[in-house]
Each structure stands twice: as C-alpha cells, then as structure tokens.
Amino acid sequence: MTEQVPVTSEMATPRRRKVFTIGAALIVLLLLLAAGTTFLWSRWTHSISNDAFVDAYLINVSPQVAGDIVEVYVREQQRVEAGQLLALIDPTPYQREVALLEAARDVATAALEKSKSELAFLEEDVPLAIAISERRLQIARDRLAEMESALLMVTRDVENGVRAASFQVEAAKAAVVLSEEDYVRYGALYEDRSATERRFEVATKSFEQARAQLEASRARLGQAEAQRQRVPITEHQRDAARGAVEEAERQVEVARLRRIEVDVKRRAVVEHRRKVTEAERAIELAATEVEYTRIVAPYDGIIARKWRHLGDYAQRGEPLFSMYDPDFVFVTCHLGEDKLDGVAPGNRVSIQLEAYGEPFEGRVLWLGSATGANFSLLPRDLSSGEFTYVIQRVPTRILVDRDERWPLLIPGLSATVRIDHGPGDPQWVEEGLRWEDRAAHLSERARD
Template sequence: MAAQDSPNQTSLPRRLIVGSLVAIAILALAVWFIAPGSVSTNDAQIDGHIHPLNARVSGTIVWVNPIVDDTHFVKAGTVLARLDSNDYEPTVDRLQGDVQSTEAQLSSAKLNVDISEATSVSRLSVAKAAVDEAQAEKDTAEAQSLAAAAAVTQSNAVFKRAEDDRKRYLALFESHEISQSEYDQRATEAATAEAQLRAAEANLSAARQHIASAAQRITERKSDVLAAQTAPQQIASARANVLRVNGDLRKTKASLKDAVLNLSYTEIVAPVDGVIGRKQIEVGQRISAGSLILTLTPPDEIWAIANFKETQLQRMKIGQTATIHIDSSGEDLSGTVESLGGATGAKYALLPPENATGNYVKVVQRVPVRVRISSGRQRTSLVPGMSIEVRVDTRL
C-alpha cells in the first residue's frame, strides 16, 4: 500500500489558498473604497486676484511713496504716488467761476419770470393809458400850432405895415422933411415887429416839432400795447430762458465735477490691501491715462485651480471635500470644490483646436475645477502661481 500524506502536507496548500483569497479580498476592498472614492491631479496651482493699478489721468509724477517697491505690502488707502496737480487746478478754478456766473444768470432769469408774471396784467392798461396821454399831447400841440400860425400871420402883417412906414419915413428923412427922431421911432417899430414875427415863427416851428414828437410817442405807445398783448408769450419765453440757463448750469457743474475728479486722481491710492508687483513709476516720469503703474496681489484672496481630466469628473460635484498639497512647504490644506469649469482649457486657448480639418486625434481634455481653501488656516505663505497637488473625495 502507498504511504498516506501527512497532515502537515495537506494543510499547507489549504492555507495558501485561504491566504490568497484573503489577499484578493483585501485588494478588492482597497480598490472599492480607495480608488473609486477619490481623484487627484498635479496639474494645479494657487490662483488669486491680481489688481492692475492704472493711471486715471495723464501727468508728471512728482512724488512716490518710499514704501512703494516690488514685494512690499501696502494697506488699502495708502497714497502710492502723486502727479503734478498744476495741470488740473486752473481748470477747476475756471469752472468754479463759470458755475457762479451761471448761477447768477439763473437767479436773474427766475426773477425775470416773476416780474413778467407780476406786470402782465397791468402792462396792457398802462400802455393804453400812455397811448391816450400821447394822443392828448398831440391834440394840445396841434392847437398850439394853430395858435402859433395865427400869431405868425398877425405878426407878419404888423411887420409889413411897420416896414412900409419905415421906408416912407426914410425917404422923408433923406429929403429933410422930418427929423431924425421921427425916423428912428418908425425904424424901432419896424425892428420890434420883425422880432415879434421871428418869435411867432419860432413858436410855430416848436409847435410843429411838438406835434411830430407826440405822433412818434403815439406810435411807440401803440407798440407797447402790442407788446403788452403778447405777455403770455413773453412769460413762456422767460420760463424757457430759465430752463436754458438751468441746463447750462447743469452742464457746467458736470464739467466741474469731472475736473475735480481729475484733480483727485492726481493722488494715486491703493484700492486694496496687497503685495506690490511690476512697479513701473519713478519721480519725473510722464505717464498717460491708462498706463499701468503697478499691480497689487491681496494675500488672502486666493484659491486653487486644479485641471482634472474629463474622465475624472464622472462623480465630481460642487461641495465635495478636497486635500491641497503645497509643493513648496509640503503642507496639506483642506478645501471644498467650489465650481467646475464651463469649458475645457483648450477652448480658453488663444487658438482653440479645430477638429473639422480631417486630421482629428482624440486627446483627453482637462477641465479647470476651482477649489476654495478652508478659512482659518495660515495662508499668508501662499501666492498665485504656486504648484500644488489636489485630491478630491468623490464619495460624498
């Protein structure tokens, strides 16, 4: 009979089989609980806000804060540099004067409206009364003219008789038939009559001029009546003038506000806390509006951007926890998936791929995933651009 196997020889293969099954089970559990439960990538970096600070007006730099230099930290509100304000102060002064002048014009225009409204009722009656007064003055002047004309006729007759008497007496005097005194008396009477004639003619001329002047005043007063009848239109015109001047005032104030803002922009102030980078200003430098002065990087406004393969996004969703490994320090930080990219990284490229050329090669694309770094941790040593590794737990 063949010899029987010993118990030790039969139990050894059984143990090997059991051990292999246990190892397979452990490996299966590891694959089940670990591999499908997380995804990771080393195509990731720290990202953050980088604020470019541009000049808002052109000018010459007259002062730069001594603390302004690359890698230096500044607080929000710190004056970084100043431009020469002499380029903008005269404009502000001129526009302030324009505003005051236009305000005075507006006050005058409003007062004119009040005056027009207050006098619109009485102006017509006053104008009509002035016409009647001018007509009465003309009638008086015409009566005076008639009286003056009669006086001229009478004075002319007296003068002719006196002049004829003087001429006869002159002949008698020359023939020595009368004395010198008798002739002188007739000559005096003739001269007096002539003076009275000239005075009567002057009165007639003045009366006629008075008639013409009265007629001119009647025409003027009638024009006043017509003007008084257009009082509603004048009031409307005065109100329109108020609107026009008010519009000019608003435009002037807007120009003044713009000039004051430009003057304030000559003082360049840090808008946020941040670390200075790319400083490009020096005293005496002439800069134009829009020129880049420097950049500010707030140390606390940071997050992680991880570029995962599209095949890794099957179970990824917003809110899942993540572990962020910092290459520079070896530190691990916790985080949360905040958002998934709206397109692959290739689509954001300057020249995105065009697959309709017939030479299509399928390449696994990467999608940017934004991870929020948990607050409460020391993050001052993190700066945008640092290399990191990100692992996301996809079991939640």
C-alpha cells in the same frame, strides 16, 4: 541498522539561507501587492492631478486720468489698507482746468444775475407801460368822442344861429318896407296938410327904427355866419383827437410787443441758468478728475507688483500696481476629463505644494462649465477632418482650509491635488459660494 549521519552547521546554513530568501521574497511580494492594491484603490477612489497652482483675485490698480507720476508711496510685497494712498499723478493740469471752469462758472453766474435783474425790471415795467398806454388810449378816445360831440353841437348851433339871423333879416326887411310905405304916405299927407306933424314924426321914427333894426339884423347875420369858422376849427381839433387815438393805439401795440421782450429775457434767464448748471457739472467732473490723480488701494491687500515707477507717464486705464487680498486665496486645478467621475463640489481635497512637505486640506467649490480649450486664443479646427485626441481639462476651484500655515500660500505656487470621490456637500458649497461672492465684491470695488 542504518547509521545516522550527524548534521553539521556547515550543512544547515544553505537551508536557512534558502528559507530566509523565500521569506524575504514573500514579504517583498506582499508589500508590493499591498502597495499596488493601495495605489489602485487610491486611483479608483480619488482623482489626482498635478496641473494645479495657488491662485488669488489679482487685480490691477489703474488710474482713470493720464499724467506724470510724481509720487509713489509703496513698494512691492508691502501690505496696504483700503483707501491708502499708493501713488500720485501730477494734479496741476487738472487743478488748472478746475480754476478755468470756476472762472467760466462765475462769468455765467454774473450773466444769469444780470438777466434776472433785467427780467425783474421788465416784468414790472412792461405791465406798467401797457397800463399807461392803455390809459392814454382811453383818454384819447374820450377826447375824440368829446370833439365829435362838440363838432356836432357847433355845427348845429352855427346853422341854427345863421338860420335865425336870416329870419330876423327878412323880418327886418319887411318891417322897413312897411315903415317906408307909412313914411312916404304920411309925408305926402303932411305936405297936403291932411295929416298932423305928430303923425308924420311917428312914421318917420318908425321908418328909421326899421332901417336900424334891419342893419342890426344884418350884423347879427354876419356874426352868425362868422361863427361858421368854428366848424373847421372844431373839425381840426376832432382830427387831432383822432390822430392822438391812432398814436395811442400804436403806443399800446408797442407796449404789448414788449411782452415778447419779456419772453426773450425769460428764455435768456433759462439759458444762463443752464450754462451755470453745465459749468457746475463740469467743475464737479474736473474736481473728480483731480481726485482721480490720487491712486488709492481699493481694499486691504498686498502689492504684488509695480508696473510703473516715479517719473513714468501713466495712461488712463494702464495698470500701475497689481495687488491681491491674502485672505482670499484658493487653488485652481485643471482636471482632466478622464478624472471627473466621482468629483463633486464639497468633496475633500489633499493639496501637496511643491514648496512644503506637509499637505494642506481643502474642498472642491465648483467645476467649470466649459473646458479650457473653449477659451483658447487658437481654438481647435476640425473642419479638415484631421483629429488628434487630446485630453481636455476642466477648470476646478478648490478652497483651502485656513490654519496657521495660511500665510505660506503664495499665488502661483505649484500643487498636486488628490480629490476624494463622493456625492459632495451642497450645504458647504452654498457657504463657499458666499465666500466667492464676497471676493467678487472686492474685485468690483477695485473697478470702481
């Protein structure tokens, strides 16, 4: 019969230690296996990158006019409202320019009013002068026609009178010859007592009457010939009337030429009106520049930085302030090209900020259509044939879910993102793009 050796506590301790060690090793191995499996699964179903940071639409508020900064009304990190006055550029030079332009406008307006008055006078006076000159021309033509008719009548009457007087003289001469023959015959008969004294007296009287009638006829012929002087007088009057017609015609031409003066004055009115319009536009532009001396916030936001201070000279287009809207903050991630598989717009994202312990949640809005290398100032040059592989990174925008910690999101904070793989959510992406469009609209307001 075999004798049993009793097991003491000293003999059992190594066995228990061995079992404990093996168990612990198995537990650690299982834990490592679980951790490794979890890590590998996480890497397989997620894209992780620490090349990410909090971003925002940071815009520069710049003046549209140059000048000395005479007032600054805000400080860095101050919240401002849309339209709030941020700074003031010295408006004095621009106000003086407005005053000079207004004076020039007043001069142009006075010249315009004067031209309009002169044009109104000419438009009334020139037609009246033309009408008067044409009336005088008609009167002169009527006078000329009257003188030509009078000349014709005078010439005809004078010639007829001279001709009639000549006929009367010839008739008187014949009567004298006849009465003289009777006088001589009856005188001889009276001396011979062959005729009575009465008959001789009758013959004598007839002879004297014939001679008197001849003298009268000659006088009338002289008078008729004297009437010939009326012809050159009438011709002179006709020539004067013709000269008056020519002068009246010249006056009509001169009066009609004054229409050119009216046209010139009308063009002068148009030119003065154009100058007034240009002056008013210049005043509007100068007044706009005066308004531009007031630098105002384009929208509600936070002044991130002041680039210029009181007393500095600000150039046109030079940034004075940088600001952003805290309601439009997102995360920009430069995702490596080896991590793009499975990433789609709308996928959930866990965002771990280095500054805070608890992660934020968000979603992918879009993936860039080109890698960051395409926008590098020094792009890669592979023409030499040398090539070193470098992982390219694609800009990816992530919208952060809003919660009570939203004010903690400060642009520039570093982040590590963990993007779930999946097909994405197109409906949510449309909403996110509308949000981005709204943010872009704010940026356009800042440029305005």
